[in-house]
Amino acid sequence: MEAILDFIGTNMDMIYIVVLSIFLGVEVISNVPAILHTPLMSGANAIHGVVIIGSIIVMGHADTDNYLALILGFLAVVLGTLNVVGGFVVTDRMLEMFKKKDK
Amino acid sequence: MSFIQQHILEIIYLIGSVTFVLGLKMLSKPNTARRGNLIAAFGMTIAVVGTILFHKQDGEPIGNLAWIFGGIAVGTIIGTLMAKRVKMTAMPQMVSFFNGMGGACAALISMVEFDHYLALHGGASLMNGEILTMLAGLLIGSVSFSGSMIAYGKLEGKINDFIFPMQHIVNLLVFAATVGVGVWIMVAGVEASWPIYVMFAIALFYGVLFVMPIGGADMPVVISLLNSFTGIAAAFGGFLYNNPVMLTGGILVGSAGTILTILMCNAMNRSLTNVLIGAFSAKGGAGGGDTGDKTYREATATDVAIMCSYAQQVVIVPGYGLAVAQAQHTVHELEKVLTDKGVEVKYAVHPVAGRMPGHMNVLLAEADVPYDKLYEMEEINPSFPQTDVVLVIGANDVVNPAAENDPNSPIYGMPILKVTEAKQTIVLKRSMRVGYAGIDNELFYMPKTQMFFGDAKDSLQKLLEEVKAV
Numbered sequence: 175m176e177a178i179l180d181f182i183g184t185n186m187d188m189i190y191i192v193v194l195s196i197f198l199g200v201e202v203i204s205n206v207p208a209i210l211h212t213p214l215m216s217g218a219n220a221i222h223g224v225v226i227i228g229s230i231i232v233m234g235h236a237d238t239d240n241y242l243a244l245i246l247g248f249l250a251v252v253l254g255t256l257n258v259v260g261g262f263v264v265t266d267r268m269l270e271m272f273k274k275k276d277k
Numbered sequence: 278m279s280f281i282q283q284h285i286l287e288i289i290y291l292i293g294s295v296t297f298v299l300g301l302k303m304l305s306k307p308n309t310a311r312r313g314n315l316i317a318a319f320g321m322t323i324a325v326v327g328t329i330l331f332h333k334q335d336g337e338p339i340g341n342l343a344w345i346f347g348g349i350a351v352g353t354i355i356g357t358l359m360a361k362r363v364k365m366t367a368m369p370q371m372v373s374f375f376n377g378m379g380g381a382c383a384a385l386i387s388m389v390e391f392d393h394y395l396a397l398h399g400g401a402s403l404m405n406g407e408i409l410t411m412l413a414g415l416l417i418g419s420v421s422f423s424g425s426m427i428a429y430g431k432l433e434g435k436i437n438d439f440i441f442p443m444q445h446i447v448n449l450l451v452f453a454a455t456v457g458v459g460v461w462i463m464v465a466g467v468e469a470s471w472p473i474y475v476m477f478a479i480a481l482f483y484g485v486l487f488v489m490p491i492g493g494a495d496m497p498v499v500i501s502l503l504n505s506f507t508g509i510a511a512a513f514g515g516f517l518y519n520n521p522v523m524l525t526g527g528i529l530v531g532s533a534g535t536i537l538t539i540l541m542c543n544a545m546n547r548s549l550t551n552v553l554i555g556a557f558s559a560k561g562g563a564g565g566g567d568t569g570d571k572t573y574r575e576a577t578a579t580d581v582a583i584m585c586s587y588a589q590q591v592v593i594v595p596g597y598g599l600a601v602a603q604a605q606h607t608v609h610e611l612e613k614v615l616t617d618k619g620v621e622v623k624y625a626v627h628p629v630a631g632r633m634p635g636h637m638n639v640l641l642a643e644a645d646v647p648y649d650k651l652y653e654m655e656e657i658n659p660s661f662p663q664t665d666v667v668l669v670i671g672a673n674d675v676v677n678p679a680a681e682n683d684p685n686s687p688i689y690g691m692p693i694l695k696v697t698e699a700k701q702t703i704v705l706k707r708s709m710r711v712g713y714a715g716i717d718n719e720l721f722y723m724p725k726t727q728m729f730f731g732d733a734k735d736s737l738q739k740l741l742e743e744v745k746a747v
Contacts, residue, residue, distance in 0.1 A: 181406020188516060188524060195525050198298060199532030206305035208628050208653060209638035211541065215501050216372045217304045217314050218534055221297050222379050222507045224321060224526035227328050228386045228514035233348070234332065234339030236389065240396075243389050244341065248348050250385035255352025256359075257379035258325075262318040263360035264371055265304075269311040271642040 213268045220261025226254030282331040289327035290522040296320025297526050301533055307648075324522050325349075365640055366600040370432035373425045373500045376507055380421030383510035384477060387415035390517065392470045403466045407517060412459040414513035415473065416480050421506040423484030428496050428503065431488075439489045445554065448486045455479045492687075495552045497629065498541050502549075505534025544628035547690065573709070576727035578736070581668075581703050582743030588665035590621045592657065594694055595637045596630050598671015598706065602733035605644035608670065611741050612646070618744075624650055625657040625667075625694050627675035654694055661698040669696060669704045669720075671733045673711070677718045686716060702726045705736050 182189065206214055229250035236243040296316050303313025332339050339345070356375075363371045391411050430436035441447075458476040461467075491499055512527030514520070542549050585591050593608060612622045624646065630637045638651060661667070669676055679686035680693045696702050702725055709728075711717055720726055729736055 175404065177402065177405035178409060181409070185406070185516065185519075188519065188521075191521065191524055192512065192528050195528035196532040199301070199529040199534075200536050202298060202302045202529070203305045203533045203536055206537075206540070207307070208544065209626075209635045209651075210305060210307060210310060211537065212368065212372075212635035212639055213310055213314075214301075214304045215504060215534070215537055216368070217310075217317065218301065218508070218530045218537070219372050219376050219379070219504050220314075221300065221317055221321070221526050222504070222511045222530040223375075224293075224297075224324065224523050225379055225383050225386070225507070225511035225514050227324060227520060227523050228511070228518060229348075229382055230325065230328050230339065230345055231332060231334065231518055231520075232386050232389045232393075233341050233345050234329075235334045235337060235393075236341055238341065243392060244344060246385050246389045247341075248344050250382045250389070251345055251348030252352040252355075253378040253385070254382040255349050256356040257375050257382060258321055258356070259353045260356035260360045260371070260375040260378070262314060262321070263357055264363065264368065264375070265314045266311065266318075267360065268365075268368065268639050269314060271639060 213265055216261065216265040216268060220258060220265055223254060223258030223261050226251065226258055229254045279333060279336070283333065286327050286331035287521075289323050289331075290520070293320040293324035293327075293522040294525040297522075297529055301529060364603075365643060366597075366603070367433075368639070369497060369500065369636065370429045373429045373432065373496075373503070376500065376504050377422045377425030377429065379507040380418045380425060380503070380510060383418030383507065383514055384415050384422060384480075385418075386514055386517075387411040387418065388470075388473055388477060391415075391473045395468065395470055400468060401466075403463045408463055410513045410516045412462065412473075412476070414510050414517065415477060416455060416459065417506050417513070418510035419477055419480035420484035420487060421503045421510060423481040424488040424503050424506075425484075425500070427485055427488040428500050432496055438492060444486070444490055448483070451479065451483045451486055455483055491552065498538055498549070498552050501534055501538040501541055505531045505538065508532075508534055541629070571722040573721050574727045576703060576729050578729070578739040578743045580727070581729055581740055582747055584666050584701060584703070585615055585620065585668070585740075586618055586744055586747040588620055590623070590660075590664045591615060591666045591668065592623050592625050592661070592664045592696075592699065594625045594627070594630075594667060594669045594672050594676060594696060595641065596627075596670060596672020596675065597636075598673075598733045600631055600636065600640055600671070602671065602735075604670070604734035604737050605640045605646075607734055607737040607741060609641070609644040609646050611737055611744065612650070614741065614744050618747075622650065623652050623657065623660075625654070626651050627654055627672070627694050630672055630675050654692060658695050661695050664699040665701060667696045667699040667702045669702060669706075670737070671705065673706070673718055674716070676720055677716070678720055679716065679718070683719075688716065696720065697723060697725070700725065703729055705729050705731070705733055707732060 233247040233251055236247050297320055300313045300317025303309035329339055462472050488499055508527045508530030512524050515524030515527055542552060615622050626637045674688055676694050676696045678697055680688045680691045683689060704721060
C-alpha cells in the first residue's frame with residue numbers, strides 16, 4: 175500500500191496532466207456537429223495509437239535472446255502501427271469527401 | 278550529450294501533445310477537420326521518430342532496431358492497404374478493427390513489461406504502482422481488443438447477438454475473476470509470469486461477454502466506448518514509462534471518447550446504462566411473426582415517378598440500405614432531376630441512420646450532395662405535414678412509429694423521423710424483412726404508405742428513368 179502511495183506521490187505532475195487533459199478532452203469536442211461524429215471517432219481512434227511508442231520502448235530494451243519478449247514486442251509494434259496508420263488514413267478518406275464543400 | 282537528446286525528445290513530445298489537442302479541436306469543425314487529422318498524424322510521426330532516435334532507458338538507446346523497423350513496415354503496409362480498400366459502408370467496422378489493434382498493443386506491452394520486471398526484480402514485492410499500471414493497462418487493453426473484434430464481427434454480419442439466462446451475473450463474475458487474478462498477482466507477489474497470461478485470457482473472455490449481448494444497432498455506441506477504453510489503456514502505458522505524449526494522447530481520447538459516447542446515446546434518447554444492460558436484448562414482445570395477416574400496397578416505378586414529379590416538396594430519408602447498395606450517386610442524380618422540375622428536395626438525416634452517427638452525411642458528401650440540403654431530425658420533423666412525398670430509402674428503425682406509440686417496443690423512446698405525418702410515404706426496400714433492431718414496422722402497413730421493392734440502386738435507377746420521362 176505504502177509503495178502505491180509513494181508511486182502516486184512521485185508521479186503527481188503526471189496526475190495533474192491526467193486531470194487537466196480530462197477537462198480539455200471534454201471541452202475540445204463538446205460542440206461537435208452530428209455530421210462529424212464518425213470522422214471524429216475515427217480520428218480519436220488514430221490518436222490513441224500513440225500506444226505504439228510504448229511498444230517501441232518495450233522492443234528497444236528487450237533482451238536479444240528472449241524470444242518470447244521479442245515476438246510479443248514485435249507483434250505490439252505491428253498492431254500499434256496498424257492502429258496509427260490505418261486510423262489516420264481511414265479518417266482522411268472520410269474527410270476527403272467533405273473537402274469540396276467548404277462554404 | 279545525452280541529456281541534450283533527452284531535452285530534444287521532451288520538446289518533441291510537447292509538440293506531439295499540442296498537435297493532438299489541436300487535431301481533435303480542428304476535427305470537430307467541418308472546414309478544418311481534414312487539416313486537423315493531418316496535423317495529429319504529423320505529431321504522431323515526430324513522436325515515433327523522436328522516440329526511436331532519442332529515447333534512453335537506463336542510459337541505453339533503443340535497440341532491436343531491425344525488429345522495430347520491420348514491425349512498422351509491416352503495420353504500415355497492411356494498415357494502408359486495409360484503410361484504402363475498405364468501402365465507405367464498412368467504415369464503422371474498420372474503425373472498430375483498428376481500435377482493437379491499439380487495445381491489443383497496450384495489452385502486449387503490459388505482458389512483456391511484467392515479464393521484464395520479474396526478470397529484473399524477481400522475488401521482490403509486487404505491491405507497487407508500476408505493477409498496478411501494467412495490470413490496469415492489460416485489463417483495459419484486452420477488453421478493448423476482444424470487444425472491438427466482436428463489434429467488428431457483428432457489423433460484418435458474421436456474429437449474431439448471443440444471449441443466455443443470467444448473463445449479467447455471469448459477466449459480473451467473469452469481471453470479478455479478472456480483477457481477482459490481478460489482485461492476487463500483486464498481493465501474493467508471484468514469481469512466474471504465467472498468472473499474467475491467465476489474467477489476459479480471462480480479460481479477453483470478458484470483452485467477448487461484454488459486447489455479445491448488445492444489439493447490433495447499438496454497436497456505434499459500443500465502438501465509441503471501447504475507443505475511449507483504448508485511450509485509457511494507452512494512458513496507463515504513459516504512466517508506466519513516464520511518457521507525457523502517451524499520457525496526454527491517451528487521456529484526451531479517453532475523455533473525448535466518453536463524451537462522444539454520451540452524445541451518441543443522447544441522439545438515441547437513451548442512457549449509456551440502458552445501452553449496455555441492453556434494452557434491445559430484452560426480447561421486445563412487440564411485432565415479429567404476425568406480418569402474414571397485415572396488408573401492404575406495392576407501387577411501381579411509374580407511380581412513384583409521377584407522385585414525385587408533381588409534388589411540391591419531397592423528403593428523402595436515407596438509411597443503411599442506401600449505403601449497402603452504394604446508391605448515393607443515383608439518389609443525388611434523382612434529387613437534381615427533381616429540383617430541375619421545380620420540386621423542393623430535402624434529405625432528412627436521422628442522427629443514427631446507417632451504422633454510425635454521421636454515416637449518411639459521409640456517404641452523401643461522397644456523392645457531392647450539398648450540405649444545405651441535409652436536414653437534421655429536429656429541423657425537418659416540423660415540416661413533414663407540408664411534405665407531399667417521403668422517399669424512405671433503405672431506412673427502417675429510424676422511421677418506425679413504434680418508437681413513439683408502443684411502450685413494449687425495444688426501440689420505444691428513441692426519437693424518430695415523423696414520416697407518418699407526410700401526405701405520402703414510399704418505402705424503398707429489398708423485402709418485407711425487419712430492420713436491424715429486429716422488429717416489425719407499422720409504417721409499412723399504413724394506408725398512406727406504399728412499398729417499392731428492390732435493391733436501392735436498381736430501384737432508384739428505374740425511378741430516375743421514369744422521372745426523366747414524365
